[in-house]
Amino acid sequence: MKYIIIALALLPALMKISSLPFNAYGFGLLSGWLGMSLIAASLLLIIREPAWTDWFGGLQHMYLWHHRMGMMGYVLLLAHPLILSSHYFELDLDVAWQYLSPFNPDPINMVGWTGLITFMLGLAATFTQRLSYSLWRRLHMLLVGAIMLGLGHIWMADSSSVSFVIACFTVALAIGWRIIRGDYGIGAFPYEVNAVYHPTEQITEVSLRSLAKPMLIAPGQFVNAAFFQGPNFQGCGEFHPYTVSRVAKDGSLSLNIKALGYCTKHIQSLEPGVAVHLQGPYGNFLLDRPFSPEIWIAAGIGITPFLALLRSDKVDQKTDLIYLHREKENVPFEKELQTYAANQELLHFHSLAMENDPTLLFKWLASISRLKEQQIYLCGPPLLIALTTSWLQEQGVSRRQIHFEQFDFR
Numbered sequence: 001m002k003y004i005i006i007a008l009a010l011l012p013a014l015m016k017i018s019s020l021p022f023n024a025y026g027f028g029l030l031s032g033w034l035g036m037s038l039i040a041a042s043l044l045l046i047i048r049e050p051a052w053t054d055w056f057g058g059l060q061h062m063y064l065w066h067h068r069m070g071m072m073g074y075v076l077l078l079a080h081p082l083i084l085s086s087h088y089f090e091l092d093l094d095v096a097w098q099y100l101s102p103f104n105p106d107p108i109n110m111v112g113w114t115g116l117i118t119f120m121l122g123l124a125a126t127f128t129q130r131l132s133y134s135l136w137r138r139l140h141m142l143l144v145g146a147i148m149l150g151l152g153h154i155w156m157a158d159s160s161s162v163s164f165v166i167a168c169f170t171v172a173l174a175i176g177w178r179i180i181r182g183d184y185g186i187g188a189f190p191y192e193v194n195a196v197y198h199p200t201e202q203i204t205e206v207s208l209r210s211l212a213k214p215m216l217i218a219p220g221q222f223v224n225a226a227f228f229q230g231p232n233f234q235g236c237g238e239f240h241p242y243t244v245s246r247v248a249k250d251g252s253l254s255l256n257i258k259a260l261g262y263c264t265k266h267i268q269s270l271e272p273g274v275a276v277h278l279q280g281p282y283g284n285f286l287l288d289r290p291f292s293p294e295i296w297i298a299a300g301i302g303i304t305p306f307l308a309l310l311r312s313d314k315v316d317q318k319t320d321l322i323y324l325h326r327e328k329e330n331v332p333f334e335k336e337l338q339t340y341a342a343n344q345e346l347l348h349f350h351s352l353a354m355e356n357d358p359t360l361l362f363k364w365l366a367s368i369s370r371l372k373e374q375q376i377y378l379c380g381p382p383l384l385i386a387l388t389t390s391w392l393q394e395q396g397v398s399r400r401q402i403h404f405e406q407f408d409f410r
């Protein structure tokens with residue numbers, strides 16, 4: 001499927017190649033076409049249909065591809081006026097400057113430059129990690145405006161070409177699909193909050209009852225959930241990702257949601273009867289695991305995929321579960337996890353209270369015999385996953401033995 005996307009990203013530019021002159025002017029036009037078609041094709045990677053995301057190795061990988069293609073497209077678009085201008089550099093400096101200047105009043109130039117500058121602003125927002133998700137999303141929408149301006153620029157230059165029609169069709173398909181099926185949740189699974197329980201002040205365990213055909217989901221996978229309204233609750237209505245923490249035989253599911261930002265803080269006052277839409281299932285964490293001893297490392301609310309697995313079945317191979325948390329007492333789920341470990345010979349549970357410095361975890365891991373032979377599963381914040389992965393690799397654990405789920409992606 002990746003190759004189809006790459007082919008689609010190259011098609012409009014390839015269709016143009018034969019009509020372009022073999023000089024700097026032609027290369028300038030080619031970089032514009034390539035940039036625009038890469039960006040149009042990258043939009044297909046924001047469609048969140050589960051089967052579609054599976055083809056790219058999961059939502060996280062798919063978004064990575066989306067980012068890389070978008071960045072490559074942007075660099076090519078920046079090169080477009082530079083290369084065009086370089087063609088005129090020796091012939092006529094005034095004309096060369098007109099291609100470079102955002103202040104050139106020619107409408108085609110103004111639309112192109114406004115698109116490029118808008119794109120730059122949208123990208124700057126994309127890389128600002130500390131923004132709340134909803135603000136980040138709104139700023140990211142600037143990129144859609146930039147793409148429309150880019151298409152407007154092409155339309156003014158070359159409206160009748162098939163390449164232009166393909167680029168427009170790709171953009172319309174991707175954005176339309178994402179808005180209708182993704183953001184408006186048409187086709188999402190309807191659920192209802194059945195019960196709410198608070199393991200701690202900051203965490204809400206939500207049990208969901210299916211109102212139609214239930215979603216087929218396995219422990220370790222996650223859903224995109226939007227909470228709507230109930231008798232006294234008004235949810236933020238946005239889709240956010242949560243890993244299931246229980247998958248019951250009757251199709252009901254549980255989520256454990258930690259208060260972090262606007263939406264998740266709001267969810268803490270959830271009540272039974274609230275309507276919920278679920279999209280998914282997504283992800284393949286903990287699915288199809290090779291038969292060998294395992295180490296599970298969960299940081300904070302990253303315990304949810306392991307909780308779902310333990311709540312559904314006993315472990316069938318030697319498993320060390322290391323639970324990292326900040327609490328000195330009242331550790332959420334600790335008693336439940338201790339009970340599983342007490343009743344299962346193969347399961348060993350270790351609770352480690354620590355702050356951000358992972359030295360304690362590394363010390364503990366270093367004491368494990370035959371570390372290099374174990375399969376290691378990590379779930380938690382990206383920084384901890386990155387530090388632990390590189391430490392494990394330094395100890396000789398192969399990258400193929402390390403599996404992780406990050407609780408943050410955009």
Ligand SMILES: Cc1cc2nc3c(=O)[nH]c(=O)nc-3n(C[C@H](O)[C@H](O)[C@H](O)COP(=O)(O)OP(=O)(O)OC[C@H]3O[C@@H](n4cnc5c(N)ncnc54)[C@H](O)[C@@H]3O)c2cc1C
Binds near residue numbers: 241265
């Ligand atoms: C695969 C996955 C599984 C997750 N499972 C759980 C879980 O089981 N329990 C739990 O409490 N939390 C889970 N999270 C984290 C949860 O999605 C965020 O805490 C929540 O979306 C925060 O939203 P907010 O509006 O409250 O906060 P914001 O202030 O908007 O965001 C706080 C942080 O969450 C990230 N985030 C917010 N919305 C999204 C989104 N739609 N997609 C990706 N990242 C987002 C932001 O990048 C930001 O760093 C999971 C995240 C991912 C990616």
